[in-house]
Amino acid sequence: MGVVIIDGTTVKAFVNDEAHFQKSMDEAFASLDANHDGVLSRSELRRAFESMRLIETDFGVDVATPPEELTKLYDSIFAKFDCDNSGTVDQKEFRDEIRNILLAIAEGLGSNPIQMALEDGDKNLLKQAADLEASKIKTAKLD
Numbered sequence: 001m002g003v004v005i006i007d008g009t010t011v012k013a014f015v016n017d018e019a020h021f022q023k024s025m026d027e028a029f030a031s032l033d034a035n036h037d038g039v040l041s042r043s044e045l046r047r048a049f050e051s052m053r054l055i056e057t058d059f060g061v062d063v064a065t066p067p068e069e070l071t072k073l074y075d076s077i078f079a080k081f082d083c084d085n086s087g088t089v090d091q092k093e094f095r096d097e098i099r100n101i102l103l104a105i106a107e108g109l110g111s112n113p114i115q116m117a118l119e120d121g122d123k124n125l126l127k128q129a130a131d132l133e134a135s136k137i138k139t140a141k142l143d
C-alpha cells in the first residue's frame, strides 16, 4: 500500500505523452481482453473499471451504491465507449474514451492535488500518471 499525490497537471501529462499513453493503453487492453478476441465485451469492460478503480469514492460514487444502480452506471459507461454501437469496444474506442475520462478527471482536479491510497503492484492509471511524472522529475534532476 502506498500513497500518491495527483493533480490535474500530472494526469494531463500522462494522457498527452502519446507514445507512452498508447503503450500503456494497449497493455491494459490486452490484459482485459480475457478471451483474446481483440475486443472488449460488456463484462470485460466492467471488470476493467473494477480493476482500474476509476469509479470509486474519489470520483463521487458511493461505495454503498446498490448493485442495480452500478449495473446501470456500467451500462452507460459501456455505451460511451462503444461509439459505433457494435456491442463491443475495440482498442481505439477504449483508448479514446479512457483519454476523455482522464482529461475530465484532470479538469476536475485542477491544481488541487488529491491523495490516493494504492495497493502494491496496482495497475491504476492515475498511479501510472504519477509514476511518469516522478520519473521525469528524476530525469530533470540528473541534468
Ligand SMILES: [Ca+2]
Pocket: 033, 034, 035, 036, 037, 038, 039, 040, 041, 044
Ligand atoms: Ca474480448
